[in-house]
Amino acid sequence: MARWMIDRVTGMPAANAPLDAAKISGDERAWLLEHLHKVHATIADVVRRTGAADWSAQPCPASWSPAQIVEHTLLVEDEILAEVQAHLDGRPSPDWQAQTAGKDAVLRRYLPRIGKALANPRTSTFRGLSPDEVEPSLAESYRRFSSLLRISEERPMKAIVWLHGGMGGLSAYLWLLYIPLHSERHLHQLERAVSKFESRHRKKKDTL
Numbered sequence: 001m002a003r004w005m006i007d008r009v010t011g012m013p014a015a016n017a018p019l020d021a022a023k024i025s026g027d028e029r030a031w032l033l034e035h036l037h038k039v040h041a042t043i044a045d046v047v048r049r050t051g052a053a054d055w056s057a058q059p060c061p062a063s064w065s066p067a068q069i070v071e072h073t074l075l076v077e078d079e080i081l082a083e084v085q086a087h088l089d090g091r092p093s094p095d096w097q098a099q100t101a102g103k104d105a106v107l108r109r110y111l112p113r114i115g116k117a118l119a120n121p122r123t124s125t126f127r128g129l130s131p132d133e134v135e136p137s138l139a140e141s142y143r144r145f146s147s148l149l150r151i152s153e154e155r156p157m158k159a160i161v162w163l164h165g166g167m168g169g170l171s172a173y174l175w176l177l178y179i180p181l182h183s184e185r186h187l188h189q190l191e192r193a194v195s196k197f198e199s200r201h202r203k204k205k206d207t208l
Helices: 026-049 066-087 096-100 103-110 131-151 172-207
Strands: 161-164 168-171
Touching: 026 066, 026 131, 026 172, 066 131, 066 172, 096 161, 096 168, 103 172, 131 172, 168 172
Parallel strands: none
Antiparallel strands: 161 168
16 A cells, blocks of 8 residues: 555544645646646657757857757756656645745746746756757657656646745656756757747848
8 A cells, every 4th residue: 555545643544635636637647748748749840940050059159059958958867767666656745835935927927938047967968969869859758758657647746846946845746847847948949949040041142
């Protein structure tokens, strides 16, 4: 029997009712899957239209190349998926609602739109991703994401909480929400970078 179903004092199975609200709903699950699918599909589309010479080039000196943007996105997805997997059988926090109140809305409002942030070394040390690796890597990340959602259906994912450096406690559900929203943010960054290259190519062509 899973640990969160055992009462700490009596050692007997705990009542399920209080934690029903901590499960990810069907609508929430569907939104997560659909949004990540759309973000991944758009990333793949942008990569396909990126010129070979532009793939590893920086659109400006302080910016990441398209290759680095996509690799960072995949590294973050991989890291969060591994963390959620490691916490699946964690004990629910007794004050999970207070710890996570309002953070769903905050993530949805700000994460896809925030400006430049400092990435940790684990997700910004690049080996060099090729364009041909992008779609298989996105597909594998999506497979892992959907698998985690499937196996966590009966777990109180909103009550399993651990720390995020800037936001305090985030639940396993919020960490899963973080993935498509963070990837959307870097999709916008990728689109801006590729648009700069395309604009330069058009101007150069016009001067010929």
